[in-house]
Amino acid sequence: MKTFKTNPLAGLLIFVLATVLVFFSCQRASKKTGEKMMEKTIENATGNKADVDLGDEKAVIKTDAGIIEVDSKAQSWPDEIPNDVPEFTYGKVKAVTTSNIDDTKTWNVIYEDVRDGFIDKYDAELKEKGFETVTMKMGDNGGSITAENDKYTIFLMGGEGKLSIAVSIKKQE
Numbered sequence: 180m181k182t183f184k185t186n187p188l189a190g191l192l193i194f195v196l197a198t199v200l201v202f203f204s205c206q207r208a209s210k211k212t213g214e215k216m217m218e219k220t221i222e223n224a225t226g227n228k229a230d231v232d233l234g235d236e237k238a239v240i241k242t243d244a245g246i247i248e249v250d251s252k253a254q255s256w257p258d259e260i261p262n263d264v265p266e267f268t269y270g271k272v273k274a275v276t277t278s279n280i281d282d283t284k285t286w287n288v289i290y291e292d293v294r295d296g297f298i299d300k301y302d303a304e305l306k307e308k309g310f311e312t313v314t315m316k317m318g319d320n321g322g323s324i325t326a327e328n329d330k331y332t333i334f335l336m337g338g339e340g341k342l343s344i345a346v347s348i349k350k351q352e
Contacts, residue, residue, distance in 0.1 A: 245280035257286050260346055264331055265304040267344050269297040283350055290342040297342070298322045301335065 214231040217240070222229050227243040236252040253275035256266045270293035278285045298316050302324055305312050310326040310333070321338025330351075335344040 242280075245278060245282075247276065247278040247280070250275045250277075253288075256288065260286055261331075261348075263308060263328075264333065264346055265301070265308055267297075267301055267335070267342075269294045269300060270337075270340075270342055283347060285345060285347040287343060287345045290337070290344070291340060293337055293340050293342045295320045297337065298324060302326075305333065 214233050217231040217233075218229045225242065225244070230241040232239045236250065238249040238251075240247045251274045254272050256268075256272065257275055257277065259277070260266075267288070267290070270290035272288060273291045274289045276287040276289075278287075298314055298321075302312050302314050305324065305326045308328075310328045310331075312324055312326045314322060314324050316322040317338060320340075323336040324333070326333040326335075330349055332347045332349060333344065335342065337343065
């Protein structure tokens with residue numbers, strides 16, 4: 180009669196592989212469940228069919244009205260924003276959302292570590308590029324700017340080191 184010796188290392192390896200496979204399949208199933216729940220919520224709220232793809236670094240939402248992309252790993256001003264719009268350089272990019280809904284392209288850039296005095300500095304840059312601006316200041320460390328020209332609308336609001344700036348391309352009629 181032949182006797183088989185079991186290798187404890189092989190048993191441990193099989194256990195680890197099985198655990199990793201179960202973990203990743205559960206994680207994938209959880210992600211798919213989250214995507215389906217978001218799709219149903221969007222469809223119920225808008226009446227439009229939705230397709231949600233939750234990646235590790237990006238979330239993409241497609242509907243009949245358009246596409247929204249959220250990039251939580253973005254660390255720079257989007258290259259796609261036209262050069263007519265001055266880059267906001269008074270903080271650190273934390274995330275970028277890009278949307279193209281009903282033929283209107285919009286970027287929303289979230290910043291942290293925003294330096295004091297950003298309102299006056301960015302307002303001057305916008306005016307230099309031909310934008311008409313309306314500013315509201317709250318001391319040196321907060322406020323908002325609404326800026327427009329023939330092609331773009333910009334809305335910026337921030338304070339206490341955090342800021343959000345939205346850049347939209349106007350529909351040309």
